[in-house]
Amino acid sequence: MDNRIPKVIKDFVKPKKDETIEGYAYLAFEDWISEKDYLNNDWTLIAKIDHQKKNEDLTTISCFAKPINEKTTKVLFERGDWEIGSEFGIPYIDGNVDNDWDFEENIKYKIKGITLKPFVIQRHFHSYIPNRFELIQHFILYHQAFWVEEKQEFHTIEINGDINIIAKHLKKDEDFEVIYINTKYLRNYLTLTKSCLVRFHDYRRKFEKEMPFDSKDASYKNTDSSYSIEVYNENFVKGFKSYSRLLGKDIIRPYENPISRDSFKKTESDFIEFIYEVNENGQNIEFSCNKKLLSSYFKDTGAPNFLTPVYFNKSVLLKYYSEPKKYTVSSHRFTCLNLWGIDLDITSEDLVQVWLGDLGSLPKNDQLHWKQYNVPPRGTISNYRFETDFEAKFSSPSVEQSPIAHLLISYEKINTIFKEKYEEELFIELTENDKHILKIIRIPLTEEWKEFDEQIQALAKIFCDSINVKLLEKISLKKIDGKTIKGSISLLYVTLDEIGINTENVVLIIDVLQAIQTIRSTGAAHRKGEKFEQSLEKYKLNNLSNQNKIKELSIKLNNTILSIIENIE
Numbered sequence: 001m002d003n004r005i006p007k008v009i010k011d012f013v014k015p016k017k018d019e020t021i022e023g024y025a026y027l028a029f030e031d032w033i034s035e036k037d038y039l040n041n042d043w044t045l046i047a048k049i050d051h052q053k054k055n056e057d058l059t060t061i062s063c064f065a066k067p068i069n070e071k072t073t074k075v076l077f078e079r080g081d082w083e084i085g086s087e088f089g090i091p092y093i094d095g096n097v098d099n100d101w102d103f104e105e106n107i108k109y110k111i112k113g114i115t116l117k118p119f120v121i122q123r124h125f126h127s128y129i130p131n132r133f134e135l136i137q138h139f140i141l142y143h144q145a146f147w148v149e150e151k152q153e154f155h156t157i158e159i160n161g162d163i164n165i166i167a168k169h170l171k172k173d174e175d176f177e178v179i180y181i182n183t184k185y186l187r188n189y190l191t192l193t194k195s196c197l198v199r200f201h202d203y204r205r206k207f208e209k210e211m212p213f214d215s216k217d218a219s220y221k222n223t224d225s226s227y228s229i230e231v232y233n234e235n236f237v238k239g240f241k242s243y244s245r246l247l248g249k250d251i252i253r254p255y256e257n258p259i260s261r262d263s264f265k266k267t268e269s270d271f272i273e274f275i276y277e278v279n280e281n282g283q284n285i286e287f288s289c290n291k292k293l294l295s296s297y298f299k300d301t302g303a304p305n306f307l308t309p310v311y312f313n314k315s316v317l318l319k320y321y322s323e324p325k326k327y328t329v330s331s332h333r334f335t336c337l338n339l340w341g342i343d344l345d346i347t348s349e350d351l352v353q354v355w356l357g358d359l360g361s362l363p364k365n366d367q368l369h370w371k372q373y374n375v376p377p378r379g380t381i382s383n384y385r386f387e388t389d390f391e392a393k394f395s396s397p398s399v400e401q402s403p404i405a406h407l408l409i410s411y412e413k414i415n416t417i418f419k420e421k422y423e424e425e426l427f428i429e430l431t432e433n434d435k436h437i438l439k440i441i442r443i444p445l446t447e448e449w450k451e452f453d454e455q456i457q458a459l460a461k462i463f464c465d466s467i468n469v470k471l472l473e474k475i476s477l478k479k480i481d482g483k484t485i486k487g488s489i490s491l492l493y494v495t496l497d498e499i500g501i502n503t504e505n506v507v508l509i510i511d512v513l514q515a516i517q518t519i520r521s522t523g524a525a526h527r528k529g530e531k532f533e534q535s536l537e538k539y540k541l542n543n544l545s546n547q548n549k550i551k552e553l554s555i556k557l558n559n560t561i562l563s564i565i566e567n568i569e
Helices: 007-013 030-035 070-075 137-142 183-192 314-322 363-373 382-388 405-424 449-465 469-476 487-499 503-524 530-538 546-568
Strands: 043-050 055-066 092-094 103-105 109-110 115-116 122-123 132-135 144-147 153-157 163-173 174-184 196-207 215-221 225-233 241-254 273-278 284-288 311-312 328-330 332-336 340-343 352-355
Touching: 043 122, 043 183, 043 196, 055 070, 055 122, 070 115, 070 241, 109 530, 132 137, 132 163, 132 174, 137 183, 163 183, 174 183, 183 196, 183 241, 215 449, 273 311, 314 328, 314 352, 314 363, 340 487, 405 469, 449 503, 469 487, 487 503, 503 530, 503 546
Parallel strands: none
Antiparallel strands: 043 055, 043 174, 055 115, 055 196, 092 103, 109 115, 122 132, 144 153, 153 163, 163 174, 196 241, 215 225, 225 241, 273 284, 311 352, 328 332, 332 340
8 A cells, every 4th residue: 555645635636537528427427436435434425315406316325234245245236226215114004905914014125135124214295394314213222312403413422421423414405315324333333233234326417418429338346336327318308418327336334343332341551540659769650540450458459559649730620611511520529421420629739639540430531631631749638538538427628628619509598598488589590501600610720811701700690690680679679770779789789688687798798799790891791901900909809819819709709698598597
């Protein structure tokens, strides 16, 4: 094999067309055959209806065939016409006048010892609604696939948490519909079902000029494909004088060995080594996170213990916060859907700490992600970690250690109390499109202004923007007038004072909400400038790091909410 030219470049270089007769290469489908569509490595076309162009009419359907041997290809390729129709696979009742009915539930077609079974079916609805291709449910159900309407795709969730596209079903109208299957998933499925895929093609083209002959036949055949092509002159359609038809089949073969999507078996190469110690010469020492190799309280393998602390820069968590629909992250655990997860802790050195053995439960790609942020040991584990993991105590981190966790608990609690007492929540529940904010709110992991802005906006949306104005108006019998009561925070002040909350506590919560609102308005939502700097100075945040700015606001907000809860209860 000559590898001097990259394959990706070769893919873009099309063979020269035979243009000795104008239009013949087009009618002879030389472009389609040269592209070797059936050898596509990424996506396999399994169904097609394309009548968009006046000069083309293209149709492809597919089915399974077994057994997989030379006889199968010989039998299928010895005739050019199709053994099945586009509706192959629809159940039917076969009956006669004697009322001897036979319900054909599992459609099969047998020819000379070969069995054909449906993979894609074209359903017809008598012009009431558009016709439509459908994949068999066995393929969809096996892959636990779900339909994504806006993308016209079937997606599947892998055991490692990856979400992959397994099929694209693109339909514009009656004139265009195609289905592509991810080739890897298709060929693996063929391996599991011990079958091959047979594709049937019926492609027709028209050309505006006559050929210098009445008709001409051509054929193309190899071990995996067989097409017959007929080019001829006719004038039965206005504007076209020559026509062609490609009729044929090709075969997609399975892999040699199947890959089961139901298992998550790991080999030694699936475990990464992490820094867990520094030797006397200042060199980092690493060891595998494979729990089978690690020591425990019950055995000494000569290797580090399963519960050996490993440390990481906090930026390791940014990946998981960026996909709240898929990952749930807190200061003490992160999970991927309900597939897998590990416990963690944030140390006094502001590092993420994880047990070496726990890292082995992560998929390899995630281990590689964590490896990038692995740092030599610095400091030690927290008291919370020691009490929960070694003394089996029920322990919770302090508000200083985990301010966001405490704040969200207080948020839920005050809403519950208001709901019980006034039949409505103090902070209106976030909309479906905003609920992810509750999963991404955090003390910033970095000092980047981007992160600071995101967290200020999150706090503002959860608290300032969600104040239940209608409830406060009902309780206080007052409304926002733009003068004495300028907005929702002012109305909250009046209402809390009205129901008898300690004035000092009222001032505190109003002060912190106004701080969040002002900082959001002068900096996060707009260009940062003098007003932003003045806001930070006013609320005594100007000399703090971005992380500590959010931490300070979160702690204050939590404490003031707790003080209101105590007054109401």
